[in-house]
Amino acid sequence: MKRLFKQIVAVMTFAMVLAGCGSGSADPDASQSSPQANQDRQVVLAAPRDLTPGEKDGYYSSLILQVWEPLVTLGADGSPQPALATGWDMSEDGKEWTISLRDGVAFHDGTDFNADAVIANIERVRQHGPKTSPFYTLDASKTYPGLVSVDKVDDHTVRLMFDEPSPSAIQRLTNFGSPMVSPDCLDENGDFSTHVQGTGPFRITDHVTDQYTILEANDDYWGDTAQVSSVKVLSMPSADSRASALRSGEIQGVLDIGAILPSQAVHLTESDEFVASSRPSTISHFMMVNQSREYLNDPRLVKALSLAIDRQLIVDELYDGYGVASANPLNASELGYIQDKVVYDLPEAKDLANQVLGDQRLSLELLVPQYGIDRYPYKEQAEYIQSQLSELGIDMAITILEGSEQTKRRTEGNFDLALHTQGMPDGDPVTMLKVFMGPNNGGCYSNEQADQLLAQASVELDEQKRMDLYKQLQELALETRPTIPLLHDDYLIVHHRDLEGYDATAYGVTLSTMHWAG
Amino acid sequence: MTTPLVAMHDVNIRFNTTRGWGYAVTAVSADVRANTVTAIIGESGSGKSVLGAAVMGLLPNNAEASGSITYAGLELLGLTDREWDQIRGIELGWVAQNPASSLNPVYRIDELISEAAIHRRRIRRRDKRRFAADLLTKVGLPAATGRNYSFELSGGMAQRALIAVGIGLDPPLLILDEPTKGLDPANYDRIRDAIMDLAGEGHTIMLITHDVTLAEQVADEIWVLYGSRLVEQAPKQDFFATPLHPYSQGLLAAMPSRGLHPIPGESPSFFVPPEGCPFVDRCPYAVAACHELKTPSHPTEGRSVLCLLH
């Protein structure tokens, strides 16, 4: 008898130990505090990806966590605005830029932000670059093309010397173009030895890959300090999980590109428990066409593909109006953007397709990146395109691939069609246009006129002439279709009504002004 | 006349089976006197094991029992589970039919022997080994057998271990169901002696067996069951000297010591409710009236027989 009970008790205790670790231990951070000090209560947010890729990443963490700050940021109209740099001016010949730096700013580890720190950051990118990252590649040849030297004028002024006129050098330094981190947190090959020590309103105190990042407010921030003392940012790849975490009160808000699907935002904000906030974003959505493949090298078929897709319908129905339908590869919030009138003409598309294919059916493969499904309605978008293309006599198979695998297949030219998002790395329109019209644009598009215009625009000193060159480039793109742009989306976030001061910006959220409702 | 320990009056037991009612025991009335060995003999399917199970209250749940069985004056039929638990083991001891499947293979023999005593706080767990050892030696087994499991014992050893288990709480009434079935001669004698010792120590024994020779050697009283009815009841000497019921005579004639003469014919079906004397179809002296015979007659003191001849 005794032995049997002993066995049962053993099984029970073993199970209790296991289940014990399963019993809900109270979450230490969410300590319920008295009303007036409730700003100490930790805010929990979720993003579709890990916003802190860590030490091997060029930036360590994303700009939107406001841990590190750039020299220059982007204004609403797409023009450069002062951040850590207070002002800048260009020499007559456009080869020399003098930048004045903000005074009285310190990194989180206490070291001063001054000319030497800026030079160290720029040298880091030039020597150890390019540094890959899920955000943007930190690459000196893209951010400072033709940079000869950078030297210190005084403690708070630096001068950049270029070997050719660089009128849009400052645009290229916006946001991800110029991350300023403390030189002491970098190791010998330009990677991070500790959490990134930036100058921003938040500092990182803890991080577990693919799970969460914890931010604490930086009390001696040069600007107005953050209103909440602690933020926990979870990494939740699946859109359904983020929506259901909002509904269950597990998180108070979402952030980063593709934070919430438009349809989920519409549904969540039906009740007044949740509030949505959106602004035109710097992200555009494309359908890349491999114009080296048979039939796809025929511009008529590419035009047919473009005409067969009702972009306005996609924006209104799948993105619930959060976005701008457009065939222009340049992002809507970019300098010199021309708002084009989208054309949807299925009959003409059928006619064009018929001219190219005759009555035989063409089978193609559309590559859909997994991040597209996690952040955007790419699944419905793909199936919509599938049904439209079947009207043109094209049987399209949908293949879902991990982001990195899809990028590899695109760079190898091993694809027919591919849905793809492209952010605006910096304020310079030429960078963006080069991605699609430049030499290795992955779509095997080549056009001398485009190359010529691009070369001119990057050195043209006169601003008016530069804007005119941008206009010609966009018209050329609309005419020759290097790729099939679909829309520029809105940066859309949703948060619980208990959280105030939490709004969308062109690229990110207002983390520092966020606070608990009174 | 010693007082009857177990008194059965008009006991009927039938089973609700998928093929309709099966009649196992019909209108049995008889008494078991204290400190005696009553042998209940009959061929398999005559209802003797069912009668034993009824006294222990261990009938399967599709069985229906009527009439009265009293133990020391206490009516057993109709006791609640709790009441049964009070008397089983302490008052009534049960030694099942086949030892191999009646000893739980998961526990050692000493655990099986002493678990009831420990459960009723007769002994403490610490004394388990000694308690079992005493009982094992009593039934002629080495004390070390206690550490074995049932599948490690031979048929004879298992049978004696089962007896040790049954007499664990020294119950006044012991019911042994076919204790000698399938045993080799050596073990047969040991079991027979064990039964006689138990009787000697004052246990009242109901011995259910098809082995007439065994009954002859150990029993004080003989009951003969046939076709679910008690066809004859008599003290041993009278029974073996002058068996009255034709079936009893046939039974004795079939014994090896008396020439192995088989009884012609088939035994009655389990599903046919018995009318009158169950032996009527095979009885050389059968007459029409035998079909209506209901009550046994009592030719002499302490004997009864269900037959018109007496």
Added chain:
Amino acid sequence: MTNLLRVLARHLIQGVLTLLGITVLSFLLGHIAPGDPAYAILGSDGVTVPTEEQVQVVRESLGLDRSVVEQYFLWLGQLFRGNIGVSFMTNRLIEQELLARIPVTVQLSLLAITFLVLTSLPLGLFLALHKDSLLDHLFLGLTSLFSAVPGFLVALVLILIFAEGLRLLPTSGLNGPTSLILPALAISLGSMTQITRVLRAELLAAFGTEYFQSARAKGFPFRFAAVKHALPNAMSSVLTLWGNYFIAILGGSAVAESIFALPGLGQWVLKSINSHDYPAIQAYVLVMGVLCLMIFLVVDLLQLAIQPRLRRAS
């Protein structure tokens, strides 16, 4: 004791044979995969269009030009040296991925198995003791219902009720121990009803045995005899069957990890599929094979514990 060693030896041999079989299966999987590993490796380190010679060089280095059998032993050799291979996707050694992810899947499956045992033991016993009661019939109906509901539907319902509805448990992700409760329930509920039904049937059979009857004859109340005498015997016959349910739960963890976004083996293999990372899929099959063998071994050891017949029989 000799029996214990003999059983363990038998198990070891059987396990090794099975594991070898699984390595063959996982090797063949890698082989029938479309595409050429050489291309995949070349493609991943930035060489835009690998030239024919380069591909040939890599093929030699991978031994792809030798016979299949030779390649298998070459690959097996690598395996024994602990080098499961490099994942095409992340270029990281697969071991690093495995070491990070195996604990999650094991914890999830263990918790699911614990739920299973903790509910089916008492429930099976209760239903056997209350045979044909209303609850008994209700449960039997529930069992055939549950056997038809897939794990992922159970998960969706659980999320709707406990996470979003009652806000008791996290909806997904792995932050804190409570996030394993719902996924574990999702993958074990289906099997829970099956196992309880099987245990109930075995208990009812045990109630009919002679050793149970003689236990009752000793005056033990029905419940007491059921626990002490019927349950161990019933357990010994259902335990091997339970082993199969535990294997099913281990497999089901892939579904739970995909719905609840748990960074376990299942989620990893699904990601690897989306990047055609065949070495990762091979590694997944191998690891699951090893985990299953462990479960079978534990089940057999438990069998030895509760069945003296196995331990002692000559």
Added chain:
Amino acid sequence: MSRDSALRIAAGMLIAVAAMSLLAPVIAPASPIAVDMSLRNAPPSSAHWLGTDTLGRDVASRVIYGGRGALAISFGATLISMVIGIALGSLAGWFGKFTDTAIQVFMSIFQGLPGLTISIAIVGVMGASNLSISVAMVATGWSGISRVVRSQIRNLRNEQFVEAAKVYLPAPGYLIVRHLLPLTMPTLVVLATQRMGRMILMIASLSFIGVGLQPPTPDWGVMIQDGRQYFAQQPWALLGPAVMLFIASFSVARLGELLRDRWDTFSDDAMAVR
């Protein structure tokens, strides 16, 4: 409810589901793949009995078509699994010694891994298609059947009538097929139905986690996954396929249970839902 009437109901439900899937082109009210973006997530109406999904496709038609893939594959794969299972099972059961151990080891590979793991690996490597899913289903299906057939053939082998038959029927193959297998037929039918029920669930699970049948072919598992996101506005996009999936697998599983009880044969309980 008597055993037989339950049997008839379960069989009836299964036949109804099979007929629905087979006659889908005839009975479906609309095309299952016609996209109509202007009518997204519409509630049930006379035109669309169960409303429309996120792309404006008719949910009712997609539910009716949804079973075709799963039922066809699970039925086909069950048959093939039976053939392989019986062949190898008989070989192992009849010959014993070397062939038996060899086949046993081969079986232990597929027994030693969860069905879902094998399926994910096969479909993952071969790419999601009807062929790869069928191969996966056969790979996870045959070993259970072969194990049962082996044990049955082994028991029957030393029956007297088999000894006698051996005299005038030297070729074992013929003897097994003509004499032994018919005896195991009830068990095989029970196994087949249980196996098919599990396959229907497995295919749906594979589709749900994204390795199953590919769009645009309508499939219950995929529809349930897609329907999750718009569950609040249009619950039928998820409930429709979920209910049909349940009915299909419940009727098959129940049929298996009832046949098992009716013929009182060995059931495949050991093979849990893989």
